Amino acid sequence: MRKGKHRLLYNSKVISIGLVTLALNGCGTGEEEPSSPQDSIVEVVAQDALLKTEINDSGYIVDLSTIVLANQSENVFRLSDVSVINSNSSCSPISIEQQSFTINRKQATVCDYAYAVIANNQTDVNEHSSGMVRVVVSDGDMFQLPALSHVAKINEVNTTTDPDYNYEPIQINLINELSLVGTDVSNWTLSPSITQPYTKGSLVNVDVTNHLIEYIPAPGTSGIDRLMYSYIDDSAGQAYSGVIDIAVAENANQGIELLTPNAIYGLNGKTYVPLKDAINGIEIDVSPYVNSLDGDDIQLIYVKSLTAPQTSIDGANQNNLTNTKFTFKASTQNVHFVTYAVSDHKGSYQIGHISVTVLDENDMAPWVDVTDEQSNTLFYAPKTLNVAIANSYTFDESITTRVSGINYSVAGLYSDSVIEYCSQLSAELATSEELKSLVDRGWLNTALWPQNSEYLVLDRISGDIKILDISAGAYTIDITTLDNPLSDISYYPACVEKSDATDRMLVSLQLSAKLRSGTTSISVPNGKSINTTLTGYFNDGSVENDMLLFDKSLTTFVQSSQLLTQDSFGFIAHTIGNTDLYGQYNANKDPLRSNIIDIEVTTAVVTNGTLSVSSSTVPQGSTITLDGQIEYSDNSSSLVSDEASITWMIDKSEYTGTGSHYYVDDITYDGSNWTLKSSVNQGTFEIYWMIDGVESNPKQVTIVEAVLVNLESIVTKDSTSHLVANEFAIGRPFYFTVMGIFTDGVSRDVTSMIEQQNWEYDSSYVNQSSTSFNQFTGHAVNRNPNDCGYGQPIKAWLNGLSICKSVIIAEPYLMSVTLTPSHHILPRGTSVDLTVIGTYSDASSQTVSGCTWASSNSNRATVDVNGKVSTNASSELGDVNITAECNARYGTGTLSSSTKISVTGPSLVSINASPDSWRMSRLETEKLTAIGTYSDGTTADISDTVSWSKTSSGYDSSLTINGAQVTVGVGYTRSGSLDFVAKLNGITSDTVTLTLYNSFYVSSNNMRISFPSRSELNWSGSKWFCGNVASVQGEDWGGRDSDWGALSLGTSEQIYNAGVAKEIHDMFVNQLNDDGKPYGTYYGVWNEKSGSERYLYNMSNNSESFTWKTDTSTFLCGQSF
Structure with a gap:
C-alpha cells in the first residue's frame, strides 16, 4: 500500500469527535464539574456526548443509557435534570423520561443540553453527576467541523473597557481558519449562540455577518476553555457542529509549545490501532507532542474522548507531576479523537488532539483492485472508511454501501479532492473510457465494486471531471453525455495506475458494417457479404482501425445465432434469420466486446446472371427460347426459365407487350419457358433481362428471312408429259413437287431445298435420280396399300418436317x-x-x-x-x-x-501348223509350216503370213522367232519342251512342240557340242563321259547316243573362231559343278597332231597349255552330223 498526506483531522465529515470538558483552574460551577483530575469519583458518571439525527416529523429520543457510565455491573441511574443551554427555542424537550428525553427534529438545528443523573441507590440529591449533550439535526452525513485551537495569555495590555479583563482578546475568523482545512462555510449561517461547557465567565462576541468570534477569558481564568458553535445550511437542510479549544496561560514564563497540535497515533508502525488491541487498552505518551520552552516539567492533567469514554489517566499516575501517559480504550472501529491538556505548574497550559484510528483487521471490504494484464494497468477499488483512515488517504464523506447483505462505509470524495486522493495512490483519475471498459468487461462485478453508484472520472477530451453511473450496466453507458459532479456531494473515486506510457489499454470496440456503417441493425440478403470493421479505442486516445490486423489471435466475433460465416473481409450470410453480432477482444480472459449489431438475413437477392438464347438469329415471325442462369447472394442459382417475373429490356427499353417493339412481336412465359416471337421486320436488336435492378449480359439477335414451318402438300407428275398422275409404269420417270408454309405465313415451293438423302423411299421398288433428287423411276411393281395410300410410299424430309405421297408402280412396257x-x-x-x-x-x-x-x-x-x-x-x-x-x-x-x-470373199476357217514336234540343239534353226483352210473350202500355205508365237510360260531373250524360223541361242537357260502356235485373223493353229537338247550346234563344223561334264574328270573319265554322254545328260539323241568324243585342240580352235567357245565359256565359267566348284576357263582337249592327251584349252582367249594344271579337268564332247 502507498501512503499519502493525511487529511483526516482537517477534513473528516463522518467521524464525530467528543466534546471535552476540562476543569478550569480557579473557576468552577459546583460539584458537577470537578476542578482537577484529583476530584473524587462518584458511583455514576455523566459523559459529554455529540449526537446526530436526521430531520423527521417524529421526535428524537436522546437515550442517556449509552452515555452515562457506572462503576457497577448494572448501569442503574435516573435523570434528575435536563435544560437547554443555548438560545434556540426550538430545542426545548418535548418530554423527559427515566433515562432519556425527547426533542423536536423537524428542521436543521443544533441543540445543547445540560443534564444531571443520580444513582438509584443514592439518597443525597447533591451526589449527582452532570454532563452536556449536543444534538445535531441534519440530513447530511457530514455534521462535524474541524476542531480549532487558540492560546490566550494573561498580563497582556487590557484593551477592553472592563478593567477586570486583563487578557488580550482573541479574534477568530471562521471562514479563514476553516478554509485552511478544506471547509467552506461562507454560504452557511453562523448561529449567534455560543456554548461554553467549561466556564460561564469568559466574554464571547459573535459577528454572524462576518463569521467572526471574539473571545476574552474571564478574570483569574487559567487552563483550558472551550467554545462550541454551529452552522446551518438551509438550502441543503444540514447543520454542523464546531469546537474551539483555548488554552489560557500566565505569561510568567515562556510557556508550553505544542509540537504536534493534531497528532495521529498508530501502533507498531501502522497508521491505526487494531481493534483487539484497543479493546485491551494501549498506553499513549503525549510527551513527543509537547515541549516546555523553559525546560519545566510537564504533567498530563486531563484526557477525554467522547467515542472512547474509557480512555483515562491511570489512578497511579494522577498525582505524578511528571506523568505524560494515558490509557486508550475503545470497543468500536472509528477514528477516535482524544483531547488532552498539559501543565507546567507555572501557569502555562496547552491543549492538544490525538486521533486514534481503530480498525478491525478482520473486517475488510470484499471488493478488490482490478488489473488489465494486457496493458499492466491497475485500477484501485474504492477504499472503505477504515482503510482510508488507516492509510491516511484523503476523503470527504462516508458513503454507505451494501454488498452481499453487509453494509460498508466507503470513503467518498468531492470532485475537488479526488485528484489529490489519486495522487496519494501514485495514480491518476481514470478516464470515462477506462471505467466504462471495466463495466463492459464485467470486471467490476467480478471484483465486487460497489454497484448502483456514481464514480468520479476524467473526460479525456475536455479535461473536466465527470460523473459516471455504473449502475446502467455493461455496454449501456453513454460517456458522451456525462453529468458534472455537484460540489457538495461526495462520490466514489476511480483511480488508475499505469505502468508505462507506452502500454495502452484497450477500452472500447466499435463494430461497423459496410451496408449501414454506424447503425445498430443491418438487413442483408442470404449469401450477401458484410464488410465489417472492428475498431479499437485505447485509453491514450489512440485508435486501431482494424483489430484483426492489430491482434488477430485475441480478436473474435460472436453471433447469437450462427447465420454468418466469417471470411477475411467480414461475414457472408448463409442462413435466413436474425442474429446479434459483436466483436470482442481477449474473450478467454478479460473480454471486451463492441457494440451489438442486429443483423437480419433475408431471402437471397439476385446478384448476377447470364442470358442465353436458343439462337442468335431468328427467322421472320419465328420464335427463340430465352434462358440463362440467375445467381443469388447465397451462391445458389436458378434458371431464367424457372423465374416467372422478369423484366425484359429490348434495345435498353422495357418490353411492355405485343407491338411495343419494332423487332419483337411478343415475349411469353408458359410456366417453364420464356419464348420470344420476332416480328416480320428484319434487323438486329439487343435483349437482356433485369431483376431487382440487376442486369444480365446482353445478347444480340438478328431477324433473318422466314423459314419453313410445315410441309403443306406434295404432288407427282410424269417427267415427260409433266401431267399429274398417281400411277407410273416401271421405268417411267416421275417427279414430286413439295409446297411448304413459312414462318411469315407464305406458302412456297420447297422441292429444291430437299436434299438427296432427305427423300425416303424403298429402293426395292423405285430408284432416285442422281441429278434431279425429286425424280424417281419405278423398277418393281407395287400396288400394295400403305399409310400414304396405295403403291410405293415416298416421303420428303425438310428441316425435321416430312410429307408422304404414295405412287403406284405398274408393269414395264x-x-x-x-x-x-x-x-x-x-x-x-x-x-x-x-x-x-x-x-x-x-x-x-x-x-x-x-x-x-x-x-x-x-x-x-x-x-x-x-x-x-x-x-x-x-x-x-x-x-x-x-x-x-x-x-x-x-x-x-x-x-x-x-x-x-x-x-x-471367203474367210480363213482354220490353220494347220507343222511339224507337230521336233528336237534341236542350241544355235540350231528350224523352219515351221502353216496351211490355212477357208470358208469356201480352199486351202493355202500361209507360213509367212501367220504370226508365230510361243505359248509356253516364261520368256528368254535367247529364243528368237523370225517369221517361220525358230532359233535357240547359247544363253537359253530353260530346259524342257516349248510350244508354238500360228495365228491369223483370229484363227489359231494347233500346237507344235520343240524339245531342246543340252548341246550346242556349230554350223561351221556341222557338229554338236555337249554341255560341260558336271564334275572334273581325268582323261580316262573323259572317255567314259563322252561314251555315255546321253545317259549322263539324261537325254535321247535319237539313236546317236554313243558316237561322241572329247574335243581336239583343232576343233576347239574352230569353235572358238566361230564364237561358240567364248559363249560356252561365259555361260559356265562361274557356275558351280556337282563338286561345288566353278566350271572355270580351262577344258581338257587332245592334240590331234601329236596324239597327246594332256592339253588344256582356254575357252576365253583361244590359248593352250601342254601340261596339266591339275590331275582333273572339265571336258566337252562333240558329235559330227
Missing part, C-alpha cells in the same frame, strides 16, 4: 428393239444368227421373239424366220440390210430395227 450384231461382215459360204433385243421401260433388255424378218437383197444374203442370215460361194459381194419388225405391248404399234450385212 417395251420401248425399243435392236438387232444384234448391228453390223456384220459375212464371207461367202458363211451364215450368222441375228437376235432382236427389246428394251423395256424398266431399262431391262431381253430377246424378243415372233418378229418378222426381211432381206433387202436375197442375191447377196437370205434370212429365215428365226433371223439366220446365210451366203454361199456364189453370193454377190456387197452390203445387204436385214430388218426385224416386232409387235409392241400395250397397243402402241410395232417397233422395228435393221442391221447391215457386208458380204465379202
Whole structure:
C-alpha cells in the first residue's frame, strides 16, 4: 500500500469527535464539574456526548443509557435534570423520561443540553453527576467541523473597557481558519449562540455577518476553555457542529509549545490501532507532542474522548507531576479523537488532539483492485472508511454501501479532492473510457465494486471531471453525455495506475458494417457479404482501425445465432434469420466486446446472371427460347426459365407487350419457358433481362428471312408429259413437287431445298435420280396399300418436317428393239444368227421373239424366220440390210430395227501348223509350216503370213522367232519342251512342240557340242563321259547316243573362231559343278597332231597349255552330223 498526506483531522465529515470538558483552574460551577483530575469519583458518571439525527416529523429520543457510565455491573441511574443551554427555542424537550428525553427534529438545528443523573441507590440529591449533550439535526452525513485551537495569555495590555479583563482578546475568523482545512462555510449561517461547557465567565462576541468570534477569558481564568458553535445550511437542510479549544496561560514564563497540535497515533508502525488491541487498552505518551520552552516539567492533567469514554489517566499516575501517559480504550472501529491538556505548574497550559484510528483487521471490504494484464494497468477499488483512515488517504464523506447483505462505509470524495486522493495512490483519475471498459468487461462485478453508484472520472477530451453511473450496466453507458459532479456531494473515486506510457489499454470496440456503417441493425440478403470493421479505442486516445490486423489471435466475433460465416473481409450470410453480432477482444480472459449489431438475413437477392438464347438469329415471325442462369447472394442459382417475373429490356427499353417493339412481336412465359416471337421486320436488336435492378449480359439477335414451318402438300407428275398422275409404269420417270408454309405465313415451293438423302423411299421398288433428287423411276411393281395410300410410299424430309405421297408402280412396257450384231461382215459360204433385243421401260433388255424378218437383197444374203442370215460361194459381194419388225405391248404399234450385212470373199476357217514336234540343239534353226483352210473350202500355205508365237510360260531373250524360223541361242537357260502356235485373223493353229537338247550346234563344223561334264574328270573319265554322254545328260539323241568324243585342240580352235567357245565359256565359267566348284576357263582337249592327251584349252582367249594344271579337268564332247 502507498501512503499519502493525511487529511483526516482537517477534513473528516463522518467521524464525530467528543466534546471535552476540562476543569478550569480557579473557576468552577459546583460539584458537577470537578476542578482537577484529583476530584473524587462518584458511583455514576455523566459523559459529554455529540449526537446526530436526521430531520423527521417524529421526535428524537436522546437515550442517556449509552452515555452515562457506572462503576457497577448494572448501569442503574435516573435523570434528575435536563435544560437547554443555548438560545434556540426550538430545542426545548418535548418530554423527559427515566433515562432519556425527547426533542423536536423537524428542521436543521443544533441543540445543547445540560443534564444531571443520580444513582438509584443514592439518597443525597447533591451526589449527582452532570454532563452536556449536543444534538445535531441534519440530513447530511457530514455534521462535524474541524476542531480549532487558540492560546490566550494573561498580563497582556487590557484593551477592553472592563478593567477586570486583563487578557488580550482573541479574534477568530471562521471562514479563514476553516478554509485552511478544506471547509467552506461562507454560504452557511453562523448561529449567534455560543456554548461554553467549561466556564460561564469568559466574554464571547459573535459577528454572524462576518463569521467572526471574539473571545476574552474571564478574570483569574487559567487552563483550558472551550467554545462550541454551529452552522446551518438551509438550502441543503444540514447543520454542523464546531469546537474551539483555548488554552489560557500566565505569561510568567515562556510557556508550553505544542509540537504536534493534531497528532495521529498508530501502533507498531501502522497508521491505526487494531481493534483487539484497543479493546485491551494501549498506553499513549503525549510527551513527543509537547515541549516546555523553559525546560519545566510537564504533567498530563486531563484526557477525554467522547467515542472512547474509557480512555483515562491511570489512578497511579494522577498525582505524578511528571506523568505524560494515558490509557486508550475503545470497543468500536472509528477514528477516535482524544483531547488532552498539559501543565507546567507555572501557569502555562496547552491543549492538544490525538486521533486514534481503530480498525478491525478482520473486517475488510470484499471488493478488490482490478488489473488489465494486457496493458499492466491497475485500477484501485474504492477504499472503505477504515482503510482510508488507516492509510491516511484523503476523503470527504462516508458513503454507505451494501454488498452481499453487509453494509460498508466507503470513503467518498468531492470532485475537488479526488485528484489529490489519486495522487496519494501514485495514480491518476481514470478516464470515462477506462471505467466504462471495466463495466463492459464485467470486471467490476467480478471484483465486487460497489454497484448502483456514481464514480468520479476524467473526460479525456475536455479535461473536466465527470460523473459516471455504473449502475446502467455493461455496454449501456453513454460517456458522451456525462453529468458534472455537484460540489457538495461526495462520490466514489476511480483511480488508475499505469505502468508505462507506452502500454495502452484497450477500452472500447466499435463494430461497423459496410451496408449501414454506424447503425445498430443491418438487413442483408442470404449469401450477401458484410464488410465489417472492428475498431479499437485505447485509453491514450489512440485508435486501431482494424483489430484483426492489430491482434488477430485475441480478436473474435460472436453471433447469437450462427447465420454468418466469417471470411477475411467480414461475414457472408448463409442462413435466413436474425442474429446479434459483436466483436470482442481477449474473450478467454478479460473480454471486451463492441457494440451489438442486429443483423437480419433475408431471402437471397439476385446478384448476377447470364442470358442465353436458343439462337442468335431468328427467322421472320419465328420464335427463340430465352434462358440463362440467375445467381443469388447465397451462391445458389436458378434458371431464367424457372423465374416467372422478369423484366425484359429490348434495345435498353422495357418490353411492355405485343407491338411495343419494332423487332419483337411478343415475349411469353408458359410456366417453364420464356419464348420470344420476332416480328416480320428484319434487323438486329439487343435483349437482356433485369431483376431487382440487376442486369444480365446482353445478347444480340438478328431477324433473318422466314423459314419453313410445315410441309403443306406434295404432288407427282410424269417427267415427260409433266401431267399429274398417281400411277407410273416401271421405268417411267416421275417427279414430286413439295409446297411448304413459312414462318411469315407464305406458302412456297420447297422441292429444291430437299436434299438427296432427305427423300425416303424403298429402293426395292423405285430408284432416285442422281441429278434431279425429286425424280424417281419405278423398277418393281407395287400396288400394295400403305399409310400414304396405295403403291410405293415416298416421303420428303425438310428441316425435321416430312410429307408422304404414295405412287403406284405398274408393269414395264417395251420401248425399243435392236438387232444384234448391228453390223456384220459375212464371207461367202458363211451364215450368222441375228437376235432382236427389246428394251423395256424398266431399262431391262431381253430377246424378243415372233418378229418378222426381211432381206433387202436375197442375191447377196437370205434370212429365215428365226433371223439366220446365210451366203454361199456364189453370193454377190456387197452390203445387204436385214430388218426385224416386232409387235409392241400395250397397243402402241410395232417397233422395228435393221442391221447391215457386208458380204465379202471367203474367210480363213482354220490353220494347220507343222511339224507337230521336233528336237534341236542350241544355235540350231528350224523352219515351221502353216496351211490355212477357208470358208469356201480352199486351202493355202500361209507360213509367212501367220504370226508365230510361243505359248509356253516364261520368256528368254535367247529364243528368237523370225517369221517361220525358230532359233535357240547359247544363253537359253530353260530346259524342257516349248510350244508354238500360228495365228491369223483370229484363227489359231494347233500346237507344235520343240524339245531342246543340252548341246550346242556349230554350223561351221556341222557338229554338236555337249554341255560341260558336271564334275572334273581325268582323261580316262573323259572317255567314259563322252561314251555315255546321253545317259549322263539324261537325254535321247535319237539313236546317236554313243558316237561322241572329247574335243581336239583343232576343233576347239574352230569353235572358238566361230564364237561358240567364248559363249560356252561365259555361260559356265562361274557356275558351280556337282563338286561345288566353278566350271572355270580351262577344258581338257587332245592334240590331234601329236596324239597327246594332256592339253588344256582356254575357252576365253583361244590359248593352250601342254601340261596339266591339275590331275582333273572339265571336258566337252562333240558329235559330227
